[in-house]
Every structure is written in C-alpha cells, then in structure tokens.
Amino acid sequence: MKLPEYFELDGGDRMPRIGFGTWQASDEELESAVADALAAGYRHFDSARAYENEAALGRALNKWIGGDKAKRRELFVVTKLPPGGNRPDLVQEYFDKSYSDLGLEYIDLYLMHTPFAFEHVPGDLHPKNPDGSMRVDLTTDLIAVWKALQKLKESGRVRHVGVSNVNAQQLQRLTAAGRPACLQIEMHALCQQEEMIAAAAALNIPVVAYSPLGSKALADALAAKTGREYPDLLTLPAVRAAAAAHGRTPAQALLRYALQRGVAVIPKSTNPQRILQNISLWDFNLSESEMASLRALDRGAAGRICDFSFFPGVEKHPEFPFNK
Ligand SMILES: NC(=O)c1ccc[n+]([C@@H]2O[C@H](COP(=O)([O-])OP(=O)(O)OC[C@H]3O[C@@H](n4cnc5c(N)ncnc54)[C@H](OP(=O)(O)O)[C@@H]3O)[C@@H](O)[C@H]2O)c1
Numbered sequence: 315m316k317l318p319e320y321f322e323l324d325g326g327d328r329m330p331r332i333g334f335g336t337w338q339a340s341d342e343e344l345e346s347a348v349a350d351a352l353a354a355g356y357r358h359f360d361s362a363r364a365y366e367n368e369a370a371l372g373r374a375l376n377k378w379i380g381g382d383k384a385k386r387r388e389l390f391v392v393t394k395l396p397p398g399g400n401r402p403d404l405v406q407e408y409f410d411k412s413y414s415d416l417g418l419e420y421i422d423l424y425l426m427h428t429p430f431a432f433e434h435v436p437g438d439l440h441p442k443n444p445d446g447s448m449r450v451d452l453t454t455d456l457i458a459v460w461k462a463l464q465k466l467k468e469s470g471r472v473r474h475v476g477v478s479n480v481n482a483q484q485l486q487r488l489t490a491a492g493r494p495a496c497l498q499i500e501m502h503a504l505c506q507q508e509e510m511i512a513a514a515a516a517l518n519i520p521v522v523a524y525s526p527l528g529s530k531a532l533a534d535a536l537a538a539k540t541g542r543e544y545p546d547l548l549t550l551p552a553v554r555a556a557a558a559a560h561g562r563t564p565a566q567a568l569l570r571y572a573l574q575r576g577v578a579v580i581p582k583s584t585n586p587q588r589i590l591q592n593i594s595l596w597d598f599n600l601s602e603s604e605m606a607s608l609r610a611l612d613r614g615a616a617g618r619i620c621d622f623s624f625f626p627g628v629e630k631h632p633e634f635p636f637n638k
Pocket residue numbers: 334335336337338360361427478479498499523524525526527528529530531532548563565566580581582583584585588589591592620
C-alpha cells in the first residue's frame with residue numbers, strides 16, 4: 315500500500331507525515347540529533363516554548379539552511395504557545411519569543427499547546443503555589459485565544475495555526491471560530507483516539523500523533539512518582555510479532571501502524587540509529603491481521619500517558635480536556 319508522505323495544507327503547503335520530536339532533549343543532544351535527523355531526511359520538526367530548547371533547534375536548522383531560502387522552504391517547523399500565554403493579549407508576546415529563539419524567517423505551524431492555562435509569570439513557564447499545585451488561570455477565553463493565534467498569520471511570520479490536547483467538543487467549538495490547520499494529540503497503541511480521529515476527519519483537520527512510541531521517559535517518571543504501571547509498548551507481543559514478520563523493529567511497527575491509520579507521527583530520539591529507523595517506514599506494509607492485533611491493544615482514555623497529572627491542580631481548569 316502506497317501511503318501519502320505529506321498532508322496538504324491550505325495554500326499548497328505540505329506537512330511531512332513523519333516529523334522529529336524534540337521534547338526532553340538537552341541543547342547539546344538536540345543540536346547533534348537535528349543534524350542527524352536532517353541527514354536522515356526529516357524535514358518536519360516539532361518544538362514548543364515549554365521544551366526550553368527552541369534556540370538549540372533554531373541553531374541546528376539555520377546551520378543546515380545556510381541562508382538558502384529554497385532549503386528553508388523544504389522544512390516544516392512547528393512550535394507551540396505555552397499554557398502561560400493563553401490570553402489574547404499575551405499571544406503575540408509569547409509568539410515573538412519563540413520566533414526570535416528559533417531565528418527563522420517564518421514558522422510553519424504555531425499550535426495552542428493546551429486548552430488550559432497557567433498564570434502569566436515572566437520568567438516562569440510553570441508557576442506553582444506554595445503547596446506545589448499549579449497557579450492555574452481559571453479565566454481562559456479559549457475562543458479569544460484561538461482568534462489571537464489566527465491573527466498572527468497576518469504578519470507572515472507564521473503560515474498555519476492549530477491546536478493540541480483538546481477534546482472533541484473543544485475541537486468543534488474552536489473550528490466554529492476558524493478551522494485549525496492541524497490537531498496534535500497523544501496517540502499510540504494503548505491510546506488510539508478513535509473518537510478524536512473521527513472528530514478531526516469530520517472537520518477535515520489532519521491529525522499528528524505525539525508520543526507515538528509511548529514516551530518512555532515520561533512513563534518512567536510518572537511510574538516512579540505514582541506507582542502506576544505503564545507497559546512498555548516496544549515489548550508487547552503483538553508489536554513484536556508485527557515487527558518480526560517484516561524484519562523491522564517494534565518502534566517501526568508502531569510508527570507504521572499510525573501511518574496506516576492515516577495520521578502523522580513525531581517520534582523523538584537522540585540516537586543516530588533510532589533516528590534513521592524512525593523515518594524508514596515507507597517500504598513495508600502491515601497486513602489486515604497485524605493491524606487488527608495492534609488495534610486490539612487500545613485501552614482508550616485509560617491508556618493515556620500524558621494526562622497532565624504532573625501539573626497538580628490543572629484538572630480544576632474549566633477547559634481541562636480530559637475530565638469525564
Ligand atoms: N503537544 C504535546 O503536548 C506533546 C506532548 C508530548 C510530546 N509531544 C511531541 O511529540 C514528540 C514525541 O513524543 P515523546 O517525546 O513524548 O515520546 P516518543 O517519541 O513516543 O518516545 C520517545 C522515547 O522513545 C525512545 N525511542 C525513540 N526511537 C526509538 C526506537 N526506534 N527504538 C526504541 N526506542 C526509541 C527515545 O529514546 P532515545 O532518544 O534514546 O532514542 C525516547 O525515550 C515529543 O518529543 C514532542 O515533540 C507533544
């Protein structure tokens with residue numbers, strides 16, 4: 315089965331369906347990993363102000379671009395408005411900081427990172443109360459923030475805007491105020507997001523799967539803190555069997571599964587072999603029965619890893635997306 319390698323966006327721009335994740339990479343790791351990723355053929359890079367490494371990403375990309383505008387046009391660079399910037403009057407200021415840290419002529423896609431908000435505290439992206447809970451801003455006007463993101467396009471410094479971590483109801487509300495160019499959500503074998511895929515398809519919004527390999531570093535950190543068990547996706551028998559049948563690694567089977575479901579993937583790695591593995595996905599095909607055995611791993615919302623429990627108190631926000 316030949317799959318499309320890009321999503322076509324408004325205006326004829328193309329978003330590669332395999333991108334490179336940058337969360338939890340130090341500046342030094344990231345600069346070297348991005349050089350490896352570019353050499354391996356990645357052209358889509360996913361970043362965020364909250365990852366605090368946009369400047370390192372920008373340096374590595376600019377080194378490769380070397381001032382050549384045609385090379386810049388080959389890239390698709392994404393970054394995100396952090397929860398502390400979720401106020402219409404702050405969107406421009408937060409965007410300007412990401413824009414100058416990345417040091418690119420334009421950003422391809424700017425996402426609202428979360429529908430919930432923190433208080434704006436200069437110099438502190440994750441402000442906390444003395445008891446350790448987050449300083450949540452309960453007054454968020456989601457639609458006003460979304461309109462402010464759309465306004466950013468007028469400057470030409472950002473080509474597309476989209477959303478992340480919203481639920482189906484929020485996606486519909488937001489779309490009524492302007493269709494997002496992209497929806498980025500957690501998605502992997504344990505959390506397959508059938509409802510969100512259907513909601514986005516109905517609204518003609520392409521979906522990008524984050525943590526497509528199960529975000530092991532986050533899962534390990536949460537397990538250590540809460541005692542909850544997080545299965546390692548790469549060792550699940552159905553994943554190993556699908557991989558072995560094609561002489562591929564478990565990570566490749568998981569990523570190919572997502573591509574065959576019609577979404578984009580943004581795996582993160584700082585290891586040169588794994589970086590190459592994660593983009594070598596176009597030349598094999600999972601069978602119907604392999605797809606069915608992977609589909610059976612779904613645990614729905616219970617399979618979610620990035621549930622934002624690492625931000626205590628955030629579930630009290632009126633726009634927290636995962637309350638029942
Ligand atoms: N919008 C959001 O709120 C949000 C939230 C989370 C993530 N994201 C984005 O999505 C990206 C990916 O998600 P993620 O970083 O959470 O997790 P992930 O990509 O699911 O998993 C990354 C982990 O898998 C390992 N890994 C990578 N390739 C592998 C392979 N071929 N075989 C075995 N292990 C492999 C990595 O280790 P090595 O580096 O050692 O290879 C790392 O520990 C992020 O980096 C970020 O850009 C967005």
